[in-house]
Amino acid sequence: MQVADQVTRTLRRPLLALADSDRVEAIMRRNGVSKGLVRRFVAGEGLDDAIAAVRDLAARSIPSTLDLLGENVTTQEAARAAVDAYVVILQRLADAGLEPNISVKLTMIGLDAGADVAREHMVPILERARAVGGFVRIDMEGSAYTEQTIAITEALHDRFPDQVGTVIQSYLRRSADDVERMIRRGARVRLVKGAYAEPAEIAFTDRREVDESYRRLMLRLLDAGAYPAIATHDSALIAAARQFTAERGIPPERYEFQMLYGVRREMQGSLVGAGYRMRVYVPYGTEWYPYFTRRIAERPANALFVLRQLVSG
Numbered sequence: 001m002q003v004a005d006q007v008t009r010t011l012r013r014p015l016l017a018l019a020d021s022d023r024v025e026a027i028m029r030r031n032g033v034s035k036g037l038v039r040r041f042v043a044g045e046g047l048d049d050a051i052a053a054v055r056d057l058a059a060r061s062i063p064s065t066l067d068l069l070g071e072n073v074t075t076q077e078a079a080r081a082a083v084d085a086y087v088v089i090l091q092r093l094a095d096a097g098l099e100p101n102i103s104v105k106l107t108m109i110g111l112d113a114g115a116d117v118a119r120e121h122m123v124p125i126l127e128r129a130r131a132v133g134g135f136v137r138i139d140m141e142g143s144a145y146t147e148q149t150i151a152i153t154e155a156l157h158d159r160f161p162d163q164v165g166t167v168i169q170s171y172l173r174r175s176a177d178d179v180e181r182m183i184r185r186g187a188r189v190r191l192v193k194g195a196y197a198e199p200a201e202i203a204f205t206d207r208r209e210v211d212e213s214y215r216r217l218m219l220r221l222l223d224a225g226a227y228p229a230i231a232t233h234d235s236a237l238i239a240a241a242r243q244f245t246a247e248r249g250i251p252p253e254r255y256e257f258q259m260l261y262g263v264r265r266e267m268q269g270s271l272v273g274a275g276y277r278m279r280v281y282v283p284y285g286t287e288w289y290p291y292f293t294r295r296i297a298e299r300p301a302n303a304l305f306v307l308r309q310l311v312s313g
């Protein structure tokens, strides 16, 4: 386990750097080397594939949040197309009798063109969410976007208090303050460790510090947050959440666990079996490469598999 941790730590940065490499992306797409592995983490390329995955999970009493993959769009047309797509997704989920719950990246709907653009593009998405009784989670991206993402969430939360929430990353040193900001206004937080490569000035780089920060923020959110989402596959942290909520008499309806599609599937089922709420993040779409690279960077077995394929292919 310790060796595995060391390998993950060593490979994480170079692997995360691959997320920006067009050359490696082209090789991966051309060779199809990682096809099986991609399908493990990504529900498919089209909305029908994604809805089928959401339906399968729902049959196991696991609700989903659906993510149309893509980030950092460079044109207005692409940003608008993503907004339209998200509105359609919410409606399709509602029409299919499934919970309309989606996760959105602000850079996919124009954040690089300005905070105003992304904020205004969120409005039709949230209006549709309100119309169908759904919820929209604003994913957290790299640290260049943290403050903007939180400020946009706050502005939108004023108008759509029941439809919008965001994500806080425990590896960022600023996150204790951000958690308090969200608690003060009663906005829903999904707590994650964080998936990007960040410098030591602003982020904990030691795994134990990231975990310790997660634990502190998690207990604070379980205690005072509005329906927090405990998004991790880390057994020790999940056990700590279970112990804390049992001790404090916090019922399972007050929060939910979240995991990624294809990761720790057995644990997803066993938590549901034990009476906890569990939601799975279901990504789909043709732009799977950066998401997939981040998942690979998290696990040595996956990372070594892909590196071997790249070297030999």
Ligand code: FDA
Pocket: 138, 139, 140, 141, 167, 169, 192, 193, 194, 195, 196, 231, 232, 233, 234, 235, 258, 259, 260, 263, 264, 280, 281, 295, 296, 298, 299, 302
């Ligand atoms: P950690 O990485 O320590 O893993 C704990 C254990 O889980 C590992 O030992 C391994 O057994 C298993 N595991 C973890 N990842 C695995 C994988 N890919 N394959 C196989 N096993 C794996 N990040 C972000 O920056 N912004 C965001 O908006 C989100 N959104 C988000 C939503 C949801 C629902 C989840 C679960 C996660 C995110 N993340 C995220 C990603 C998050 O920041 C983090 O990178 C991953 O969840 C991995 O961290 P863990 O907490 O699972 O711990």
